Amino acid sequence: MTSPLDPPVPPDRPAPVRPGRKLGPIAASVGSAHRAWLEPMRDNYLHSGLTLSELSVRVRFAKSKLSELLRGMGLYPRWEIIHSLSAELGLSQWPLYQLWRQAAVEAHKSREWIERSVEKTTVATTHTxxxxxxxxxxxxxxxxxxxxxxxxxxxxxxxxxVCRTFDILWLRWNDALGSPDLRRFAWQALRATVMSRTPHLDGRPSFGDAAFDTIALQTLADTADRLNQIAESLELFSAMSRMPNRQLDVMVLRHLCGLPPEGASALLGVPLATVQSDERHAVHFLESVICPPSDTEGNTP
Structure with missing residues (x-):
């Protein structure tokens, strides 16, 4: 078993050359929930060595429709065809089903539509x-x-x-194990999933109500003297949302979640020195954009 703390050596997995027209990119309109299962399905297809024509014969689905499905175009697909594709492409069916179902809900499919789509494959979707x-x-x-x-x-x-993140990791577990660092691969999946559900204002993530309730906020003032008394303020959260992704993550983990630098390093899959450097730059940024209290001592006329 691969230790979560020891990044595995990535395997040599070149995509085979296949005849025919190259599969187009995923449509820009595809949402995050749909993309969560579509991307690993595309990856498995691209590494399978199969052509669309061969796959079409195996799953008994029109080649043109398969092309649309693998690009996220057209109507949201029913589970029967996704189930057939998973068997041919070697995808774990339970996490795929969970992600497909979530995306169906976000595509405004009714409960009745979802249940009808699953009727013939109920056994295959039994939890494993x-x-x-x-x-x-x-x-x-x-x-x-x-x-x-x-x-x-x-x-x-x-x-x-959180559940979707671990379903994505399960579905892409071989890719995760073959990545340069399992922890970093997993963190990217978590971050993308969380940010896809987080309200954004002017392209910047908004902190949730729970962020104001965490005890760790009280320790933020210890990071730099000039942050005293503003750890719970909207001004601070607004400033934090403007940070680069990694600096924001380090500050959230260190000062909202209360992790030590070593814990943040292990979770993010980056060196300890990187975490410490990101934290220093983040604190410097906060000090530069949040005005400290004026010191009027000695300035009285």
Whole structure:
């Protein structure tokens, strides 16, 4: 079993050359939930060596429709065809089904439509257990993933984002294990999922109500003297939302979630020195954009 803390060596997995027209890109209109299962399905197809014509014969679905499906175009696909494709392309069906169902809800498909779409494949969607190393990794990071998500989301959105992250990782587990760093691969999946559900203002993420309730906010003033008394203010959160992604993540983990630098380093999959550098730059940025209290001592006329 691969240790979650030891990045594996990426395997040599070149995409085979196939005849015929190249598959086009995913449509820009495809939402994050739909993209969550479509991207790994496309990846498996591109590495399968199959042509669209060959895949069309195997799943008994028109080649033109397959092309549309793999680009996220046309109507949202029914589960029967996704189930058939998963069998041919070697995708784990349970996490695929969970992601497909979530995307169907976000595509405004009714409960009746979803249930009818699944009728003939109910047995195939029976819950199965993920790989043991996936379970071990989830146990290692889930609580901290939830703390991070809580800074931006609450309620059902919070739980859905965390669950979707681990479904994505399960579906892409071989890719995760073959990446330069499993922890960094997983964090990118979490961050993308959380941000896709986070309200944004002028392109910047808005912190959720839960961020104001965390005790760790009180420690932010210890990072720099000039941050005293403003740790819970809207001004601070607005300034933090303008930071580069990694600096924002480091500040959330360190000062909203209360992780030590070593913990943030392990969770993000980056060196400790990088976390410390990002934190210093983030604090300097906050000091530069948030006006400190005026010191009027000695300035009285």
């Amino acid at each position: 257990a993920p790989p043991l190393d996936h379970q071990a990794f989830r146990e290692l990071v889930e609580n901290n993933y939830r703390l991070y998500a809580q800074a931006f989301l609450d309620g059902d959105h919070l739980e859905a984002a």
